Amino acid sequence: DDIKIAHVYGMTGALEAYAKQSHTGLMMGLEYATDGSMEINGNKLVVIEKDTQLKPDIGKAALAEAFGDDDAAIAVGPVSSGVALAMLPVAEEYGKILLVEPAVADSITGADWNRFIFRTGRNSSQDAISNAVALGAKDVTIATLAQDYAFGHDGVAAFKEALAGTGAELAFEEYAPTDTQDFTAAAQRIFDALKDKPGRKFLFVIWAGGNNPIGKIQAMEPQRFGIEISTGGNILAAMKAYKSLPGMEGATYYYYDIPKNPVNDWLVSEHQKRFGTPPDFFTAGGMSAGIAIVDALRKAGSTDTEALIAAMEGMEFETPKGKMVFRKEDHQALQSMYHFKIRVDPNVEWGIPELVRELKIEDMNIPVRNK
Amino acid sequence: MTTPLLTLEGVHTHIGPYHILQGVDLVVPEGGVSVLLGRNGAGKSTTLRTVMGLWTASRGRISFGGREITRLDTPSISRSGIAFVPENMGIFTDLTVAENMTLAASRGGMDPKRLAWIQDLFPPIGTFWNSSAGTLSGGQKQMLAVSRAIIEPRQLILIDEPTKGLAPAIIKSMTDALRQLKETETTILLVEQNFAMASSIGDTVAIMDDGHIVHAGDMAELVADVDLQERLMGLSLEAHQ
C-alpha cells in the first residue's frame, strides 16, 4: 500500500518563498531517509500537496480533506502560525498526526497543543532563549525592539526570562507597530535609554517578516553611543541586509555552513547540485520533517496513529542540524542553535554568520508550556 | 450665399437599439442663419450631435465645405471650423469663467477686441470672469456657452436652443450677436423653440419630426404662412407673441 503524506502549506501568498524551501526540504528529507527509494518496507511514500493560501479556514479545510478524503497517514505543515493553530483541532478530530513545520508560535506546542501535534520546527522560545544565551553576560545592558503584537511580546518575554540567569540587564523594551515605516522615534527612545549605561550595550531586535528596522537604525549610527545591534539569524535573502552589520552577534536556527554532519553535507552538496544555491532555513526544516516521518514510520512499523505517537515520543533522529529529540511532554523537537558573529566577504551576497558556539540542547532550558 | 456649406444626405443615426434619425437631408447655405425647428424629441439635437461626430451616422453622408466629415472624429471636425453650443451647455463647472473661455480659444489666446465685444454683449461674463462657472445662474451659463463658441471666428456655428432661460433683454443681445456674426460671414445652424427669435434672424428653416425633415424652405415663407405653421408646429404665432 502507498503511504500518503500530506504537505499542507501556503504555496501561494506572501510567504511563497518559505513554502518552496519547505517543500524542497521535505522531499529531500524523504529521499535521504529512504536512500532514494521513497519506500518504507515496500510501501511507496506518496506526497500530496495542499495549498492553505495562508488562510486559516482554507488550511483547515485542506487538512480535513487530506485526512478525510485522501486518507493521508500523516500531515506536514504549515508555514504560518495562524494557519497552524487553526489546523490543530482538525488533527485531533481525525485522530491523525500533524507534524508542524515551520510555523513557530509557542502555543502550537503550548496552550493549544493536543497529543496529535508534533513539531520539528523551532518555536519562538527557542529562538529567544538561544539569543539570550548568546548575548547574556555580566556587565551587559540590553534593550529590545519588537513588533507590537503577540509574537513580539512573547518573544521579549521569553528572552527576558532566559536572560535572567546570565547576569545581563534588560534596560528597556520598545514595541513598534508591525507596519512602522520610520524607526527614527523608536531608535531615539532606545538611544536615550542606553546611552549612559556602562559596559557592553546591545539593542536586540525581534522582528518577523518584512520591513526590518535594523538597517534603518544602523543608519542612525548607534555606535556613537557604543550600542551594538543584535538579532537572530534569518533566511539568506534577508541576511543580505546583514552585510552592513559586520561583527553583529546573535543566535540562528540554521546556516548551511555551520553544522558539520553527514546529513547536512548531503543536503548542501545535493542542493547546490540541483538548484545551484545552498539550502536555507526552511529547506533544513523541511528535511528534518521528512527524516522524522521516515524514522517514525519505520519505528512504528505501521501507519497506525497510536503506534506512531508511541514511536515518536522521545524519538531521536539525525537532521541537517544534528540530533533532534521529540520531547515527550509537548512533542516539541529540541535541537541545537548557533551563536554567530557576522563576517563580511565582498564575494558573498549576504553577511556570513560565523559560528561562535553551538548552543546544544542541554545549553538551553526550553520551558514546557502545554500544561 | 447659396452655395451649401454643410449638407446632410440621408443621414441615419442609431443610439443603442433606437433608430433616431431616419434619413435626414439638410442643406445649410453659406453665410446665413438656418433654423431647425421641431417638437420635443423630434431629433434636432441628435442632428447637431451627429454633425459634430458625437454620434456616428450609421448611414448617409455629411459634408462640410465640400469635404466629407461623416467618419471624422470630433476634434478633427471641430478643427475644420465648426463650433458647437450643446443644449446642456457643456459648461465646465469646475473651472472658472476665464478658464472656460481660455479653453475655447485655440492655442493663440483670446483676441482682446473680441473679448470686449462679448463682455459688452453679455455683461456677466466680465463680472464673473474669475468665478467658478458652476456657480453661475442658469442664464449666465447659457451666455457663457454661447460666448465660448464665438470667442474665435469660425466658419460654422451649431447652436442648440441658446435662448432658453434667458431674460428678454439678453435674448435681444443674443439676437444682435448672431446678426453681427452673420455679417462677418459666419454661418449659423440654430435649433430654437423660441419662434419669435428664430424667425427674426433666420434665413432658411427646416422642420423636423420623428427623425425626418418634414419641411424645408425660406423663413420668410413660413412666417407668412400661418396655416403652414399651424400644421407643422401646432402653433399660431398670434397666440404666443
Next chain:
Amino acid sequence: MSGSAIKPRIEKVSLSDRLADKAPLLLVPALALAGLLAIGNPSTWLTLTVAGVAMGLMVFIMASGLTVVFGLMDVINFGHGAFVSVGAFVGFSILIWLGGWASAPSVFLNLAAVLVAILVAMTVTGLMGYAFERVIVMPVYGQHLKQILVTMGGLIVAQQLIYVFWGPDAIHVARPQSLQGSILLGNAAIEKYRLVAVGIGLVLFLVMRHILRSTRIGLLVRAGVENSEMVEALGYRVKRLFLLVFMAGSALAGLGGVMWGLYQETITAHMGSDIMVLVFIVVIIGGLGSVEGCFIGALLVGLLSNYTAFLEPKVALVSTIGLMVVILMWRPQGLYPVVKAK
C-alpha cells in the same frame, strides 16, 4: 445697454474668511512648533523633524501620481501600488547592474547610478502606465466602482508578474556608499539619504505645481473629466491627453518606488500595496487631486507620526487615522479640494 445696471453688489470679505483659505499652510509650522514644545530636547526634535519631513516627502512622491491622476482624470487607481513595486524592482535591477558605480566611493558615481535607476524605472512604469490605461482603465472612465475593481485586478496581475520575472524572494540592495549613514549635528543624526529624499521631493513638488499652474494641461484634463464630449467639440484630443497624464502618474509612482525601495533597502512585490493605505490617507487629507494639499498632508503625517512615536508609541498607531478624521471634520473635502467628485 448700460453695464452698471448689471453689476451685482459686492461686499467686503472679512479678514477671518480670507485667512481660513490659507489656514492649511500654517498647519505644518504649527505642528513642528508643538512638537518642539512637547519634546523639549532640540537635537532629538531636529532628528525627528528631519526624518519626518523626509518620510513625508517620500510618501508625497508616491502619492503625487495618484492624486494627479485622481484630481485631473477622476480615476482612482488602486493599482498605483503595483507601479511603486515595479519601479522599485526595475530600479534595483539597474542598481545591481551598475553595482560598480553604486559601491564606488565617489558621490558623483553613486548619484549617477541612482539617477539612471530612477530614469529607467520611470520609463518602464510610464510604459506600463500606457498599457494599463489602454487595456484596463480606458473602458471604465467615469465609473469609480469599476475603476476600483479593474485597477485592483491590474494590481494583482502586476504583482504576480513581478513574481514571474523576479522570483518570489525579497530583493536586497544596499544604498550606494555615499548615501549610507548620517550627518551628525551635535547629538542629532540626520541621515544622508533622507536629505536626498527631501531634495527630490521638493523639486518634484515645485515642478508639478509649475506645470499645473502655468500650462493648459491641468485645465484641459479637468474639463475633460467633467465633459469629455465638450472638450473634444472644442477640438482637443482628450483621450491622448488622458493617456499622457496617466503615464506621467505611473512614472511618478515608479520614481516613488525607487526612492522607497532605497529607503527600505529590501523590496517585495507587495511593498507598493502595503504602503497604499498611508498614501490614500495622505491623499484624502490633502483633498483628492490637490498637489499642494497632498504635499501638506504628507508632511503632517510624516511629522505627526514621528512625534507621537517618540512621545507615546501606543498612540502612533492611530495618529494618522486620527489626523485624517480631525481634518475631515474640519474640512469634509480635505485641505484643498480640487475635484467635485461625487
Next chain:
Amino acid sequence: MLKRLLSGDTPRSPVLTALLLVILLTLAFAPFLLPGTKSLETAARICIFIVLVASYDLLLGYAGIVSFAHTMFFGIGAYGTALALSSTGPSFLSIVWGSAAGALVAALFALAIGLFSLRVKAIFFAMVTLAVASAFAVLVSQMSWLTGGEDGLNYKIPRELTPAFKLFSAKIFGTSVNGKVLSYYLVFTVALCLFLMLLRVVNSPFGRTLQAVRDNDFRAEAIGYRVVWYRTTATVMSAVVAALAGSLLAVWLRYTGPATTLSMEIMIDILLMVVIGGMGTMYGAVLGATLFILAQTYLQGLMGAASSAISAVPVVSDLIAADRWLLWLGVLFILSVYFFPTGIVGRLRKARA
C-alpha cells in the same frame, strides 16, 4: 406564493432561473449529493458568502455606497460568536447571544461610521472605510488577550454540531447524518432566510428609495427623503447581515481569526463576487459567490494539472503553475468588468429581452 417569497423579484430569464434552481437544490442536498469533506466545506462557504455578498450588494448595488469595511462587520459577527463560545462554553445559548452581541456591535459601528462619514463624498467614504477597516484589523491583532491576535481563536461548538454526534445510527443515501450535517443545515437555513429577507428589503419601498438616493441624492432630498438616514440605515442593515454571516462562519469553522474574516483579500473577493454576479440584482450575489468560490477552490488544482501537462513549454507552464493562480484571478477581475459590465445576471436578462 412563490412570488411573494421572492418579493415579486423573479429571475426574469429562463437560464437564470435554471441556474438558480440548480444552485438551490445542490446546496439544499449537498451532504447527500456531494461526497467528501471538501465539497461540504465548499457548499457551506458558498452559503455564507451568498449572504455576505448579498448584504454588500444592498450597500453597493442599491445604495451606491462603496465601503471597504464590510469585512470588518463580518469579523465583528464572527468574533462575537467566537468569544461567546470560548467564554461561556459550547452551547446554543452562547451562539445566540454571541451572534446577537456581534450584530449589535456591528450595528453601532456602522451607525457611527455612517453618521460621521456618509456626509462626505462617496469616494471619500470608500477611502475612509478602507483606513478604518485596516485600523480595526491592527486593533484586533493588538488586543491578543481578547482576540488571540494574529493567531485567532480556536473553540468548541455544541456537541450536536460536531461530527462526533450521530443523529441516526444508519446512513441515509450513503451519508451518515452526523453533527457536521446538522451544522451545515443550520448554515444553509439561516443563509436562505437572510437572503430572502434581503430580497424583500430591496424590493420594498425602502429599496426603491435607496436606488433614488444612489441616482441623485440632491433631488432625493428635495422630494423629502432624508438621505443621510437612508444611507445610514442601509449601512447598518448590511452591517448586521454581514455580522450574522460572520457568526455562521464562526460556527462552521470553529475558528475565527483575522485572516478568515478581516483581511483585505476577502474584501476584494466580495467586491468581485458582486460585480461578476451583477450589481443591484441580489441574484448576482448567488451566482457570483458560487462561481467565485468554486473557482477559488478548484481552479488551482486545474492549473496545476494543466501546467504539469505542458511542463515542456517554458514560459507558459510558469504562467499557469498552480502558484500563479492569483495571476489568473486578477485577469478574471479585469475580464469580468469588460465582458460582464452588468454582471452575469444583467447579461442573462438582456439576452432574453
Next chain:
Amino acid sequence: MTTEHPILETRDVTIRFGGHVAVDHVSCAFPRGTLTAIVGPNGAGKTTYFNLISGQLKATSGQVLLNGADITRASVPERTARGIGRAFQLTNLFPSLSVRENVRLVAQAKAGKGFDMFSMADSHIELIERAEHVLAEVRLLDDGDRIVSALSHGDQRKLEVALLIALGPQVLMFDEPTAGMSVDEVPVILDLIRTLKQDMDRTILLVEHKMDVIRSLADRIIVLHNGALVAEGEPAAVIAMPIVQEAYLGKVPEAAQ
C-alpha cells in the same frame, strides 16, 4: 394678532457668496392660493431665492416662515415634509431610473413610505395609480418605461414638472417650467399650473422669462434685481415700470429718449 398668516413669508433673507450678495434683504409674503411670478434679469437671484425657501441654501441672515412658523434652519426634506416643493431650472432627475419609477418615487415620498422595508413596493396600488395619472397629465405616459437619461431635453423638462405635480405640496415653486419645451407643449403645462392654483388652492411661485405666460397666469409679480426686491404688484403695473422695461426687457424707456 391675526391667526391668518400668509402661507409663506421671507423676512430680510440675505445670502452672500464670498462678498457677492446674491439675495439682498428680500422681504415678501405669499398669500395662500395665489400665483406670484418672479422676474428679473439673469443672475438677479431668482433661483437663489428659491433655494433659500426650499432649503438648498441656508440664508446668511433673515428668516423664512411657513404658516407663521420659522423654518430658516430646517433641512430640505423637513421643508418638503411641511409642504414646500420645487422643480429645478436645470433638470434634476433620477437619470438611471425609468420615467415611471421617477414619478412613483415621488408619490412614495409623499405617502411617507420611504422606510417601509418589509412590504413589496409593487403592492402599493395607490402609488402606482397616482404615478400613472400624473404621467398622463403631462403627456409622458408613452415614454413611461424609458430610462430618463435617454429622453430628449424637452421631455426631461416635462418630467421635471411632473415630479413636482406628483409631490403636490402646498407651495409649489416652478423655475422656468417651459424653458426648452416646444410650443405645442407649453399650453399643456400652463393649464396644469392653472388647475393647481384654481381647483386645488395651491400657492405657486413661478420664475418665467416669457411675458405672455406671466400675463396669463400671475396674480402678482415681484421683481428681483441684483438680489434686491425692486418692485412688486399687479402684473400690468409692474411690467410697465421703467426699471423693468430697461433692465429686464431691454427697452430703453421712452422718458429717456
